[in-house]
Amino acid sequence: MTSTDIVDIWAGQYDLPSWFTEALDVPREEEFIVVGGQKVHYFRWGKRGNPALLLTHGFLAHARCFAFIAPFLAEEYDIVAYDLAGMGESEIGAEFKSEQRGEDMVALADALDLFSGPVKPKIIAHSFGAGVALTAMELAGSRFGGLIICDLMIMRPEKLMAHFEKGSGSPGSGRSDRPSNIYPDYETARGRFILSPPQDAQSPFLLDYMAYHSMRRVDGGWTWKFDPKVFHRSENDQVKWMAAPQRIADLPHRLAMVYGENSTLFDADSVAHLRELGGTHIPMIAVPKAEHHLMLDQPLAFVTALRSVLALWDCSQT
Incomplete structure (x- = not known):
């Protein structure tokens, strides 16, 4: 386990469970690769x-967010988890278009010889990343063995409009012209880190782990790793989210849905809507007691759900 994963600034506050520390001890690579002219950060x-x-x-x-999930799958699989453009350690181009993300996912898989x-x-993608993966499957689904969508926002049109009208933004909403704040010290920056949609931290040590690795030191203090350009939109967000349920239902490739039993973005009515x-044909699995942030809420149950889907798919490889 490296100091970049467990840091003195917070680790001493918790009696860390053995499953977590053992997961971080599983060997991995950390590299950058250039895709579409931009550096992409990934673990393997x-x-x-x-x-x-x-x-x-x-x-x-x-x-x-997969650093303590992927190790449970590492014995049987070759696993790549990467930072989307402009997030984590990955770069984003000055003229980046959001629809490019799906193309970049396919290009990354090519560049790393995953095909x-x-x-x-197979792809496993959470929330906004699942929207990216859906586009990748529409572009090159015959090259992939399946997609596990993890708690992507799916609602009936009237419910989705009510969600927007009450001021709840869609995943990916914000202002691209607003520079990131700089906080004088880590404690102040940490106090600004919240989950979206808001929820209680079921595993505070995991929330602190994610918070620390979402920030970086700069002159004058600490700021976020993400680039404000990620908020730029070249298409209408509401139209995109309205279309997502039918896109999923119509996709002619292998799919599964894993969601939080108590999620506010995907619930039993989302299941019924997709069925209608x-x-x-799509298996939809609820993780008990989890909300939207599956890997932070119920990480071991989330792993079990992923293992189950993958095992069933492995029995019927195409």
Whole structure:
């Protein structure tokens, strides 16, 4: 376990569970690769040549949200978790368009030779990252072995409009022209780190872990790692989120949904809505007691759900 994962600034506050420390002890690579002219930061676990998994995260998060999830899959798979453009340690271009993210996901899989094995790589993506993965599947779904969508915001049109009208932004909303704040010290910066949508931290040590790795030192103090350009939108957000349920139901490739039983963005009515649109073939698995942030709420139950889907798919490889 490296000091970049467990840091004195917070680790001494907790009696860390063995499953967490052992997960961070599992060997991994940390590298950068250039995709579309921009540096992409990623981690890699497991053995090259094993079936590949490509993992990505929600809005303003980073690949370390899988740092304590991927190790539980590393014995059987070759796993890559990467930072989306402009988040974590990955760069973002000056003229970056949000629809480019799906193209970049396919290009990253190509660049890291994830398509070279006899088994097609599978994608596991959370929230905003699942929207990126949905686009990647529409572009190159025949090259992938399936997509596990983890708590992507899915609502009926009237419910979604009510969500927007009460002032709740969509994943990825914000202002691209507002520079990131600089805080005088880590404690002040940490006090500004909150989950979106807001919820209590079921595992405070995991929240602190994510908070620390969401920030960086700069002249004058601490600031966020994400680039404000990630808030730029070249399409209408509401139209995109309205279309998402039908896009999922219509996708002619292998899919599964894993969501938090108590999530405010995907719930039992979301399941019913997708079924009504034609998604009766898609398994949809609720993680007990979890809200939107599955890996922070119920990490081991989340791993179990992922393992279950992957095991079923592995029994019927195409």
